[in-house]
Amino acid sequence: MPRPSLSPITVSLAEAVPFVGPEAIARHSGVLLRARIGANESPFGPAQSVVDAMAEAARESWHYGDPENHDLREAIASHLGIASVNVMPGEGVDAILGMAVRLYAAPGSTVVTSLGGYPTFNYHLSGYGVQMHTVPYINDREDIDGLARAAHETGAAMVYLANPDNPMGSWWDAKAIDRFIAAVPETTMIVLDEAYGEFAPAGTLPALDMARPNLLRMRTFSKAYGLAGARVGYVVGEAQSVSAFNRIRNHFGISIIAQAGAIAALADQDHLESSVLAVQKSLEDTASIVRRHGLIPLPTATNFVAVDCGRDGLFARAIVDGLAQHGVFIRMPGAEGLNRCIRVSAGTEADRILLDLALGEVLARLRG
């Protein structure tokens, strides 16, 4: 039977999930999920005030949220000390990244990113028929000089940099990032993904410069604010570059509950601070655990730690799969070289006890 054709770009795409969720792993393996420390979520959750605000907003779910996200935009702008024209919220950074690619790249143009960088950004590149040019990490850090150089050499429409970085947890200081920004061609749109910015040491995030047209900075409520399940992120940048999102965005995309939750989250900076501290303590403990098992935790400015397992990607993969059999969900970098590591998110004490036990058994088995 004849059928409608898929478009020339989508016909060649795979039906792939960039990240398989722990729920799917549990469904396929039949092993109950016991420690959820693979998706860089915050077990310290949203504040109680945020949960309350969301429960209250649930009653209002009969009507659409404000498509201009006015109050949320104002709250973010006021929190950052910038104008609301420099802020555009969206239904999670994943969605915003897709829109950025759609706006600032096109089929046939080239976009530069790191080999082993954020897979969902790459998913959008293929999804919109954009050519991806990758630059390898150097010493587990994104190669900012190499990225800027590649942007010049390829005439890149965009260049992507995560600072702090996922999946390695590494970071550059604000001075280095500013040098990188200055080195990229003015016609190349820089996507500076700061999803983990709240966890980074002081001096990591450059000052907010709202005058530069070729810089989009991505922020999220999913990580430090503990609202991954709510779907709210935002982009910050020069007014015209940011307002371009109005051409294509899903206007009613952020649920009324998520808008209320994000506004409440910004209002509770004490909870944010205590979450960031809790994450740091948690990761210090995780680092001790993996060290005791003979693995090497890398420095991190995020809510996860990349752990060097000292051998190849197959070995690290066997650890990830082995832990999954114990109901301990973690992930690992995909790129050659980086894939000697596993990536463990900050968890609760219970999560770490389970990790410790499972890691002991898995490594004993693997090391024979």
Next chain:
Amino acid sequence: MPRPSLSPITVSLAEAVPFVGPEAIARHSGVLLRARIGANESPFGPAQSVVDAMAEAARESWHYGDPENHDLREAIASHLGIASVNVMPGEGVDAILGMAVRLYAAPGSTVVTSLGGYPTFNYHLSGYGVQMHTVPYINDREDIDGLARAAHETGAAMVYLANPDNPMGSWWDAKAIDRFIAAVPETTMIVLDEAYGEFAPAGTLPALDMARPNLLRMRTFSKAYGLAGARVGYVVGEAQSVSAFNRIRNHFGISIIAQAGAIAALADQDHLESSVLAVQKSLEDTASIVRRHGLIPLPTATNFVAVDCGRDGLFARAIVDGLAQHGVFIRMPGAEGLNRCIRVSAGTEADRILLDLALGEVLARLRG
């Protein structure tokens, strides 16, 4: 200062909101929103069980929702008596329509819809550089024969039909829709938007035929289930046509709260039935009110009523704007001919009292 270029398609798009929200109208006019009867929302809200399920899920917002939406998909499939491979949930029908256009049309291809049909679908067509071919309504109904003919004549990649229709509230019975489906070329993807299907009389929705590759049926939790603010819709169709959405969808797009709310909503069919009845009563009362004011309510199979104001688009627009000055938010069709009407959503008794009063004052002023 040089700046990054927008892509060839997005550079020509307007920074327009397809629907200005009542919040924005209130902000700009300074008039408090008193009756929200313009966006076809349900003032009878989600069930208490749904609000409770969402409040409960708010506590789980620290982690991402299942990117496969497994439980929601199963619940929808079981509710409809079809297999879960024939169902794909998304973050509202608006988002799903955008993905459908991206999958099944392409820059330069032609898509057929009605002149005056759903603006957000048209927004996606321009957003993806697709040529739109429109067919006028006949007697306030979408011209199904004309749409099928236009699909043949233009070699359309897609054809869009809403049944029941928004903004006119009119509908075709299942037999007519089946005839339309059979008349469209097998290589043209039919988007059958059934967002208002739960309000329609028995015999309006065709039986679910999961074997036809060129039919995507859109359903939502925003209307009869009273969850507009939560952002959940789904598409139903032949397995391969539906699973193609996996190539481009925003996997984590549906919030964990919305997933829980939608599952709870399906489980409470009593609330659905009582909401549908309440909507019908509400609209009967609205019809009496507008009749008393000398306007003519059109038949409706939805949760709103189109009201013929007996004059041109300027007159209807003056009524909409006049009501807004009284804090009564309604909308109206945009297309010539249809724009002799205003469109009033089902409201509470308080909404209708406000409508009645405001309409009297506005019409007295306009009729001088």
